[in-house]
Amino acid sequence: xxxxxxxxxxxxxxxxxxxxxxxxxxxxxxxxxxxxxxxxxxxxxxxxxxxxxxxxxxxxxxxxxxxxxxxxxxxxxxxxxxxxxxxxxxxxxxxxxxxxxxxxxxxxxxxxxxxxxxxxxxxxxxxxxxxxxxxxxxxxxxxxxxxxxxxxxxxxxxxxxxxxxxxxxxxxxxxxxxxxxxxxxxxxxxxxxxxxxxxxxxxxxxxxxxxxxxxxxxx
Amino acid sequence: xxxxxxxxxxxxxxxxxxxxxxxxxxxxxxxxxxxxxxxxxxxxxxxxxxxxxxxxxxxxxxxxxxxxxxxxxxxxxxxxxxxxxxxxxxxxxxxxxxxxxxxxxxxxxxxxxxxxxxxxxxxxxxxxxxxxxxxxxxxxxxxxxxxxxxxxxxxxxxxxxxxxxxxxxxxxxxxxxxxxxxxxxxxxxxxxxxxxxxxxxxxxxxxxxxxxxxxxxxxxxxxxxxxxxxxxxxxxxxxxxxxxxxxxxxxxxxxxxxxxxxxxxxxxxxxxxxxxxxxxxxxxxxxxxxxxxxxxxxxxxxxxxxxxxxxxxxxxxxxxxxxxxxxxxxxxxxxxxxxx
Numbered sequence: 168x169x170x171x172x173x174x175x176x177x178x179x180x181x182x183x184x185x186x187x188x189x190x191x192x193x194x195x196x197x198x199x200x201x202x203x204x205x206x207x208x209x210x211x212x213x214x215x216x217x218x219x220x221x222x223x224x225x226x227x228x229x230x231x232x233x234x235x236x237x238x239x240x241x242x243x244x245x246x247x248x249x250x251x252x253x254x255x256x257x258x259x260x261x262x263x264x265x266x267x268x269x270x271x272x273x274x275x276x277x278x279x280x281x282x283x284x285x286x287x288x289x290x291x292x293x294x295x296x297x298x299x300x301x302x303x304x305x306x307x308x309x310x311x312x313x314x315x316x317x318x319x320x321x322x323x324x325x326x327x328x329x330x331x332x333x334x335x336x337x338x339x340x341x342x343x344x345x346x347x348x349x350x351x352x353x354x355x356x357x358x359x360x361x362x363x364x365x366x367x368x369x370x371x372x373x374x375x376x377x378x379x380x381x382x383x384x385x386x
Numbered sequence: 387x388x389x390x391x392x393x394x395x396x397x398x399x400x401x402x403x404x405x406x407x408x409x410x411x412x413x414x415x416x417x418x419x420x421x422x423x424x425x426x427x428x429x430x431x432x433x434x435x436x437x438x439x440x441x442x443x444x445x446x447x448x449x450x451x452x453x454x455x456x457x458x459x460x461x462x463x464x465x466x467x468x469x470x471x472x473x474x475x476x477x478x479x480x481x482x483x484x485x486x487x488x489x490x491x492x493x494x495x496x497x498x499x500x501x502x503x504x505x506x507x508x509x510x511x512x513x514x515x516x517x518x519x520x521x522x523x524x525x526x527x528x529x530x531x532x533x534x535x536x537x538x539x540x541x542x543x544x545x546x547x548x549x550x551x552x553x554x555x556x557x558x559x560x561x562x563x564x565x566x567x568x569x570x571x572x573x574x575x576x577x578x579x580x581x582x583x584x585x586x587x588x589x590x591x592x593x594x595x596x597x598x599x600x601x602x603x604x605x606x607x608x609x610x611x612x613x614x615x616x617x618x619x620x621x622x623x624x625x626x627x628x629x630x631x632x633x634x635x636x637x638x639x640x641x642x643x644x645x646x647x648x649x650x651x652x653x654x655x656x657x658x659x660x661x662x663x664x665x666x667x668x669x670x671x672x673x674x675x676x677x678x679x680x681x682x683x684x685x686x687x688x689x690x691x692x693x694x695x696x697x698x699x700x701x702x703x704x705x706x707x708x709x710x711x712x713x714x715x716x717x718x719x720x721x722x723x724x725x726x
Contacts, residue, residue, distance in 0.1 A: 216628070218726055238633060241726075246630035256625050260436040269434075273631035278431060317629070 168194050168325060168356055169215065174224030176210055184210055186380040188224070192325065192358060197351040199367045200360040202377035208360040209253075211377065212327050215358070216250050217241050229324070246274065249318030249355075251328040255310045257302040263289065263313050264298040270321040285320060292316045292346065307334040311343065319350065326350060328359045332366055340366055434622065435643045441618040442647060445710070448611040449651025450658070452604040453706045457659030457699040459600045463593035464695035470586030477582055481556070481574045483513075483544035488569040497542035500570045503562055504546045509554035516543040544570075608706060609713035612644055616717040623721050633722050640718045641711045648710025652703030660699050663691040 169192040176185040185207045192198065192215075200208055213219040214226060217233060226233035229244060236244065257266045264285055265272075271281045289295055292312040302310055311334055318326055328347065332340035344366060351357045361367065367374060376383040436442070483504060485497045497515045504513035516524070521543065522535060529535075548554055556574045563570045616623075619640075626636050667690045 218628070220726075238726075242630055242632045245628065250628060252628075256621070256628070258434075258622060258625055261432050261434075265432055269625070270629040272434070273626055273629055273635055275635070321630070 168192050168229065170225075170227040171214075172225040172227075174214065174221045174226055176207075176214060176219065177222050183222075184380050185214070185221075185377075188382045190375060190382060190384070192356055194324070194356055195351065195354055197348065197357045197370075197372045198359070199372055199374045200358055200377065201362055201364075201367065201374055204362065206377040207380050208362075208377055209329060212250070212329050212358075212360055215325075215327055216248060217244060246270065246321055247324050249321065249323035249326045251311075251314050251318045251326070251331050253329040253333055255302070255314040257305075257310060257313055257317075259302050262299045262301060263294055263305065263309075266302065266313055267316045267320055269317060274321070281320075288316050288320055289313075308336075308339045311335055311339075312346075315343070315346065319355075323355060325356045326358070328357070330361055330363075331359060332361065332363060337365070341369060344369060433643070434626070434639055435619060436622075439615075439618065441615040445608075445611045445615045445644075446647055446651045446654075449608055449648055449706050449710060450654040452607055453652045453655025453703055454658050455655075456597075456600050456604045456706075457656050457702045458662070459593075459597050460698045460702055461659060461663050461691050461695050463590070463597050464698060465691055466593050467590045468692060468695075470589055474579060474583055474586060475550075477575050477579045479548050479550065481546040481548065481554075481572060483546060483563065483570050483572050484541050485544065485567065485570045486541045487539040491569060493542055496567045496569060497544060500563060500567045501544045503566055504544060504559065507554055507559045507562075509549050510546055511549050512545075512547040514545050514547075516545060604706070605709050608648070608709050612648075612710050612713035613717045615644070615647075616640060616714050616721065620721060623718060624725055627722060627725055633719065636722060637715050637718045641715045644714035645707055645711035648707035649703070651710070652706035655706070656699045656703035660691075660696055663695070667691065 171188045171190050174185065174188040175183050177183045188211070200211065202208055210219065214221060214233075215228075217228070217236065220234055229247060231240065231244065258269070261269070267289060268278070268281060268285045271285070272278070286295070286298065289298060292315060294309060294312055294316065297305065297309060297313075300309075302313070305313065311331060315328070315331065318328070326347070331347070332343055335343065340363070347357050347359060348370060373384065481504075483500045485493060485500055487493050488496075501513040501515050504510055518535070521540060524543075525535070525540070556572060560572045563572055623636060623640075670690070
């Protein structure tokens with residue numbers, strides 16, 4: 168599904184922040200990406216999300232060479248990837264329902280065709296009663312789940328989550344983790360970037376450890 | 387290896403209903419009967435771009451003010467242009483015969499004779515000898531009131547009005563006049579007309595130069611204000627981009643949003659300018675009924691903006707909307723390229 172071969176990344180003329188990364192994400196897999204703050208987790212996620220281009224090496228994403236993609240192809244590939252941002256990135260003027268439906272709306276689908284899907288997903292993540300609430304009145308946990316629902320609504324093949332439990336208490340973090348594990352069971356490959364060791368200890372999954380820009384595998 | 391899309395979310399959502407209780411103790415969809423999420427509830431869908439924002443209102447104000455100023459300039463240039471054309475036409479449509487006193491000749495009879503000759507010439511609508519009172523009024527600024535003109539060798543004047551479309555043969559008329567009335571000279575106003583033409587051309591060109599400056603300032607300020615408004619929506623651009631929106635989709639919703647905003651601003655500014663010209667016309671008509679108000683009217687034709695002027699104002703409003711939409715489109719594309 169995703170393959171990195173000797174990938175390196177530097178910003179401008181600065182030092183390399185990611186060095187010789189070689190790994191792959193297989194279909195139906197679940198992995199943690201961890202490492203100290205500043206190790207390059209977010210940069211790696213941005214490479215996976217085609218928001219950055221590597222300065223060297225080869226990235227293959229859904230059988231496409233990521234360095235040779237045209238802008239129009241990037242949009243099509245992004246629809247196969249769901250991303251949960253650390254800061255949620257919900258639009259404050261749209262309701263929870265509208266935020267979650269956004270990926271389908273930008274795909275220019277008719278609202279009547281996805282309404283029940285969105286409502287059902289929101290009920291599944293426990294936001295069935297918060298459909299019409301605007302993000303500023305949602306709690307941190309509710310925002311987190313709305314962000315996860317938005318990443319899932321277009322049935323992505325790959326889900327990338329950046330510190331998805333960073334803003335919630337440990338009990339809710341455990342529940343969110345269960346939600347993500349359930350996703351993996353339903354066929355979505357999941358990569359969770361986190362530095363929460365306690366969270367990773369709750370689920371036995373491969374860990375990609377980033378340290379000073381280099382990647383180490385662990386369990 | 388994409389999964390086939392399921393007809394219902396039920397095929398995609400895992401069966402673990404415990405997840406629905408994530409926000410416990412808050413009552414959940416399962417704890418309470420599901421609400422009716424049918425048509426009426428979702429009828430209103432918020433636009434992807436927020437409608438009422440501070441930057442949006444500021445942009446609306448900038449577009450309205452700049453459209454107002456540009457429309458005022460366009461209207462004023464049109465009024466001056468039309469007035470200058472009318473001065474020239476009026477002057478060219480008239481000629482004057484001057485009959486000078488000459489020893490041994492009857493001045494009144496000569497003036498009448500000259501008028502008859504002019505009246506007979508082709509292209510002449512009317513030839514009329516100025517009355518004694520009219521002549522006195524003409525000389526009043528120099529001689530004051532109550533001057534006894536009979537004691538002075540004052541020439542008599544014949545006003546010759548020409549048909550609008552005709553081009554009279556002035557040389558022939560001049561020869562006929564000098565044969566019959568040797569003390570008469572014909573002034574076809576050509577010298578005055580050419581000087582007036584130069585003045586009105588200068589006024590019109592100055593107006594056009596001012597208009598070009600105002601339009602340039604308008605386009606620049608509106609595009610900068612639009613860029614600011616798009617920049618304020620950068621978060622929306624980024625989110626749309628990351629959820630898989632094509633660049634053309636993002637550019638389209640921004641262009642549509644800002645086209646509407648620009649149209650509103652352009653219409654407000656244009657309507658204000660049109661109303662001001664309408665008010666000025668009304669006032670000049672009212673004031674025109676007062677004595678000694680004819681001077682301004684003779685220059686500006688009662689300050690009336692014609693239909694073409696109002697069309698220009700409508701064109702300014704439409705142009706403002708297009709500039710706003712275009713500036714937003716360019717800025718959005720630039721923002722999208724900057725994100726990746």
